[in-house]
Amino acid sequence: MTDTQDTGTVADGNPVAPAGARAAADVVTPELVARLTRAVVSSGGRTASHAPFTGRKLADLPESSPEDVAEAFARAREARRAWAETPVRSRAAVLLRFHDLVLARQSEILDLVQLETGKARLHAHEEVQAVAVAARHYGRWAPAYLRPKAHLGVLPTLTRVTELRVPRGVVGQIAPWNYPFELSVGDALPAFAAGNAVVMKPDTQTALTALWARELLIEAGLPEGVWQVVLGEGPVVGPAVVDHADFVSFTGSTRTGREVARGAAGRLVGCSLELGGKNAMLVLRDADVEKAAAGAVRGCFSSAGQLCVSIERLYVHSSVANIFLERFAARTKALRLGTGLGYGADMGSLVSERQLENVTRHVDEAVAKGATVLAGGRPRPDVGPLFYEPTILDGVEPPMAVCAEETFGPVVSVYRFDDEDEAVRLANDTPYGLNASVWTADGRRGRAVAARLRAGTVNVNEAYAAAYGSARAPMGGMGDSGLGRRHGAEGILKYTEAQTIAQQRLVPMGPAFGLDDEAYARLMTGGLRALKALRLR
Missing domain, CATH: 3.40.309.10 (Aldehyde Dehydrogenase; Chain A, domain 2)
Incomplete structure (x- = not known):
C-alpha cells in the first residue's frame, strides 16, 4: 500500500487510484509534529501513532506520567483565575472567532482527522460541521445560559434571591479516538465559555487532531494556559486526570465509564459520561x-x-x-x-x-x-x-x-x-x-x-x-449509555456550580416586633396559606 488514495467497491474488489492524492508525509511533517506536541505536558517517554490507511508510523509523540498530570492541573489552576474573571461575552467571542477559523482552515483538520482515524473525508467533515455548530451555539448563547437569575424568595419582596453560575474550576476531559475533533474541542468549548480551564487526555492515536484544535483556539483568543494536554496509556494517565479534576467529562466505553464514575464519586466531584450503544x-x-x-x-x-x-x-x-x-x-x-x-x-x-x-x-x-x-x-x-x-x-x-x-x-x-x-x-x-x-x-x-x-x-x-x-x-444516553448531556443548557451548566444568594430585607426570618414563638408560628401559618391561595410558587 502507498499513502495515496485508493477506492474500490465492495462488490468488485478492484481499487482504483484517483489523481492528485496527497501523501501522509506531506501533511504530518516533523515540523508540524514538533510544533503541536510542544503543548503536551511531559517529562519524558515517547510513543507512536500509526496511520490506519497504511499501518505505517504517523507520528512520534511524548508521553505523560501521573506526575505530569498533576503539573498540568497546577498550570491550569493558575491560568483559570484570570479566565474566570473575564466577562462571559468576551469568552464567548473567542468561540465565534474559532468558528470562523475552523471553516476557513478546514482542509488542514480534515487531512489530520483522515490520517489519524482512517475515515472517509465526508465523514471527517461531519466533525467540522459539529464543531462549528457548537462554537456558534455557545458563542451566541453562553451569556444567556450563564446570566444571573432572579427567583421568588420565601417572603416575596422581602427576600431577594439570585442564582449565580460559578465555574467548577479545572475540568478533566478524556476524549476518544473515533471523533477526535468534535469530541475533544467540541466538548471543551462550553467548559471554556463557562469560565473553566481544561486538562485533556486525548487518545494517543488521534492526539494531533486535538493539539491542532488547541492551537487554533489559542489563535482565536483562548489563553494558552487554560487548555493543558497530557498523553499516555488510558490505565496510567486516565485515573490521574480523574484524581485531580473538579469535574470529569468522559466519552468512551461503558466499562471504562463505570471506572471513571467510581473515581469521581470517591472524590465527590461530578462527571458526565457518554458511553456505548446498541x-x-x-x-x-x-x-x-x-x-x-x-x-x-x-x-x-x-x-x-x-x-x-x-x-x-x-x-x-x-x-x-x-x-x-x-x-x-x-x-x-x-x-x-x-x-x-x-x-x-x-x-x-x-x-x-x-x-x-x-x-x-x-x-x-x-x-x-x-x-x-x-x-x-x-x-x-x-x-x-x-x-x-x-x-x-x-x-x-x-x-x-x-x-x-x-x-x-x-x-x-x-x-x-x-x-x-x-x-x-x-x-x-x-x-x-x-x-x-x-x-x-x-x-x-x-x-x-x-x-x-x-x-x-x-x-x-x-x-x-x-x-x-x-x-x-x-x-446523551440512558441506562448503560451514560450520565449527563452535551449540547443545550445542560451542556454548559454541567460545567458550573449553582450558587444561591438570598438577601433578607426589613424583617428577619424569625420572631420579631415583640411576637412570641407561638404568635410567630400563627403568623407564618397564615402567610403560607395566603401564598398558596395567591398561587405563588
Whole structure:
C-alpha cells in the first residue's frame, strides 16, 4: 500500500487510484509534529501513532506520567483565575472567532482527522460541521445560559434571591479516538465559555487532531494556559486526570465509564459520561423504502460504524422487509472503500487491529451459528490493512455476540416485526439507550413511536444527525449509555456550580416586633396559606 488514495467497491474488489492524492508525509511533517506536541505536558517517554490507511508510523509523540498530570492541573489552576474573571461575552467571542477559523482552515483538520482515524473525508467533515455548530451555539448563547437569575424568595419582596453560575474550576476531559475533533474541542468549548480551564487526555492515536484544535483556539483568543494536554496509556494517565479534576467529562466505553464514575464519586466531584450503544432503527410499514435505505446506509456505515450513535440493529416491518433489504443491500454493495485524502470514498478504514478483530469476530461467529450475509462480510486487505466491508447480517439470534454486544464497526443486524408494539419492545430490549431512529411517512406517528423508545435521542426519518446537530437540544444516553448531556443548557451548566444568594430585607426570618414563638408560628401559618391561595410558587 502507498499513502495515496485508493477506492474500490465492495462488490468488485478492484481499487482504483484517483489523481492528485496527497501523501501522509506531506501533511504530518516533523515540523508540524514538533510544533503541536510542544503543548503536551511531559517529562519524558515517547510513543507512536500509526496511520490506519497504511499501518505505517504517523507520528512520534511524548508521553505523560501521573506526575505530569498533576503539573498540568497546577498550570491550569493558575491560568483559570484570570479566565474566570473575564466577562462571559468576551469568552464567548473567542468561540465565534474559532468558528470562523475552523471553516476557513478546514482542509488542514480534515487531512489530520483522515490520517489519524482512517475515515472517509465526508465523514471527517461531519466533525467540522459539529464543531462549528457548537462554537456558534455557545458563542451566541453562553451569556444567556450563564446570566444571573432572579427567583421568588420565601417572603416575596422581602427576600431577594439570585442564582449565580460559578465555574467548577479545572475540568478533566478524556476524549476518544473515533471523533477526535468534535469530541475533544467540541466538548471543551462550553467548559471554556463557562469560565473553566481544561486538562485533556486525548487518545494517543488521534492526539494531533486535538493539539491542532488547541492551537487554533489559542489563535482565536483562548489563553494558552487554560487548555493543558497530557498523553499516555488510558490505565496510567486516565485515573490521574480523574484524581485531580473538579469535574470529569468522559466519552468512551461503558466499562471504562463505570471506572471513571467510581473515581469521581470517591472524590465527590461530578462527571458526565457518554458511553456505548446498541442503537436501533425502526422501518415502519408506511416508510418510504428508498429514503429509509439511503438513511440506513448513513446511519450504519458513517465513519465505518465507529460512532456511538451508529445504527447496529435494524427492525423492518415484514410487509416491506423484502423490498427494503433489496434496496439497502444494493446501496451497501455499491459503497466505495477508500484510503487517503480527498472526497470520493463512501467509507474508510477501521482505526486499529483491535477494532478489526472485534468486527471479524462478531461476523464470523454469527455466520458460523446460522446468520446470513446479505452484503459484505469480509476484511479487505487489498484496500488497506484495517478495512472491513460494510456488512448486513440476517438471521441473527440472541446467542450470537453481535446480537447484544456493541460491535462499533460497519455491521448491522436485520430483524423483522409485525406490529409496532413488538418493534418498540425489541428496540428497548437492551441495557443501552443512546440513540434510535424511526422511519415513517406519518411524522406524528413517527414522533409517537419515538417517544416510546428508551433512548436519549430519537430521530424521525434520519439516523442520528438531526438530533446531534440540533445543538440547542440535549444529547446523551440512558441506562448503560451514560450520565449527563452535551449540547443545550445542560451542556454548559454541567460545567458550573449553582450558587444561591438570598438577601433578607426589613424583617428577619424569625420572631420579631415583640411576637412570641407561638404568635410567630400563627403568623407564618397564615402567610403560607395566603401564598398558596395567591398561587405563588
